């Protein structure tokens with residue numbers, strides 16, 4: 001009886017989530033409902049989100065060189081080598097090599113990811129990095145790919161493959177991050193060769209077609225009970241046979257030197273390429289994911305000084321939730337660390353129970369329900 005009342009009370013939240021970017025088939029019984037998805041709920045959300053993104057992008061492409069817009073529209077990503085003048089890049093690299101401060105680390109499989117949030121206080125100590133973030137083309141491309149006009153979250157990101165014991169990194173498998181257009185960007189500070197974890201993307205897979213929509217529908221029917229945890233959470237994994245059936249070309253590995261910018265719509269299929277050896281990849285990394293259906297009329301994140309305080313605020317919010325007993329914040333604090341440091345906190349400091357690492361700092365509706373019950 002008690003459970004029934006709780007379920008009834010939670011239905012309005014689950015219903016409202018249909019109009020947001022919430023994507024987990026496991027945590028929301030409406031999103032995960034086989035019956036609703038048979039009638040087309042998932043493909044409808046996806047199709048409306050894509051239309052809304054194209055409408056927003058019409059305005060966001062205006063100040064971008066046409067050849068880059070063409071490249072993005074065709075492939076779903078753009079690559080710009082030698083993005084900064086050599087002397088500017090060299091100053092930026094010196095800044096990052098010398099900086100030591102608070103960072104966060106998490107583990108996925110056998111790979112450690114470290115992030116340093118590029119908030120104003122940190123940028124004041126790295127003027128070369130601030131120069132990069134203030135390059136108008138960088139912000140414009142990220143806004144175009146993410147179809148949202150606001151300051152993205154910027155970090156220095158370090159990827160350390162095979163740094164701890166564990167199963168293979170789940171990011172190695174081709175997947176779409178979510179059901180709608182969304183952005184990630186990488187400005188490389190180290191070279192990424194074919195065999196050292198390059199960015200891999202299926203060109204054109206950011207666009208829907210009837211075969212893709214049929215595949216999405218089939219996936220949505222089984223996702224809630226899928227043995228693949230990340231597909232169940234709405235980040236569908238895909239194999240090359242299915243890609244070919246959808247009419248997409250083979251995945252392309254983008255091996256690039258340092259000082260290269262890659263901006264991608266990670267609603268298209270992509271992966272982190274295999275890294276044969278332990279190593280280190282360092283980049284300035286950007287991320288943004290807003291409501292896929294509605295753009296706010298007034299968006300405080302458009303103001304640089306406000307938007308650049310969002311990353312540490314989000315970490316603090318998740319720390320606070322964890323202190324309240326509602327889940328594990330998988331981004332664990334590490335003090336006094338540099339982006340190029342090879343040593344990692346490891347399992348002992350990260351304390352991420354098996355099966356939770358895929359949450360990657362997300363607050364799920366289950367966590368919120370537990371919070372409300374307390």
Ligand SMILES: [Fe+2]
Nearest residue numbers: 176177266270
């Ligand atoms: Fe991804």
